[in-house]
Amino acid sequence: MKMKYAIYAAIAVIAFLGFRYLGTEEQNAPTEGAAMISVTVPELVASEKLGERLFNGNCAACHGKNAAGIEGTAPPLIHRVYEPGHHGDEAFQIAAKRGVRAHHWKFGNMPPVEGISRDDVAKIIKYVRAVQRANGI
Numbered sequence: 001m002k003m004k005y006a007i008y009a010a011i012a013v014i015a016f017l018g019f020r021y022l023g024t025e026e027q028n029a030p031t032e033g034a035a036m037i038s039v040t041v042p043e044l045v046a047s048e049k050l051g052e053r054l055f056n057g058n059c060a061a062c063h064g065k066n067a068a069g070i071e072g073t074a075p076p077l078i079h080r081v082y083e084p085g086h087h088g089d090e091a092f093q094i095a096a097k098r099g100v101r102a103h104h105w106k107f108g109n110m111p112p113v114e115g116i117s118r119d120d121v122a123k124i125i126k127y128v129r130a131v132q133r134a135n136g137i
């Protein structure tokens with residue numbers, strides 16, 4: 001008789017742990033539209049703030065607030081792939097001017113950003129590099 005209770009108890013414990021596991025799985029699944037990484041935002045100097053404003057107006061709809069990426073839309077630019085040694089400033093200029101054929105991720109292509117000047121992109125780069133530095137990139 002005691003043995004029977006022990007088995008019931010064991011089943012209850014396994015079921016409980018199993019449900020807990022399923023619960024965390026669900027929480028960890030990427031949510032469409034969510035930020036992809038958490039970004040430390042540094043104190044920005046005036047010129048970088050200007051870049052932030054331009055970024056928010058032209059890039060954040062896809063690359064997310066603080067360039068943290070958006071699940072299902074576009075990657076974070078605060079990412080090792082985009083460190084200056086991998087994607088120099090000119091890569092940002094070309095991305096804005098001509099768009100990007102999808103190659104690093106599965107989000108699809110980036111279209112050219114209409115009506116943005118080289119000068120504006122240079123300001124955006126200053127901002128992105130400042131945030132990258134603050135995040136060890």
Ligand code: HEC
Binds near residue numbers: 092100102113
């Ligand atoms: C319509 C959505 C969209 C907008 C708006 C957008 N991007 Fe992108 N961008 C993407 C996607 C998607 C990729 C990833 C392509 C890939 O798979 O490598 C990307 C990639 C990039 C890359 C990597 C280029 C390379 O050579 O691999 C840079 C740099 C970049 N974007 C900068 C910007 C900047 C700066 C802006 C604003 C001026 C901007 N993006 C606006 C969607 C967007």
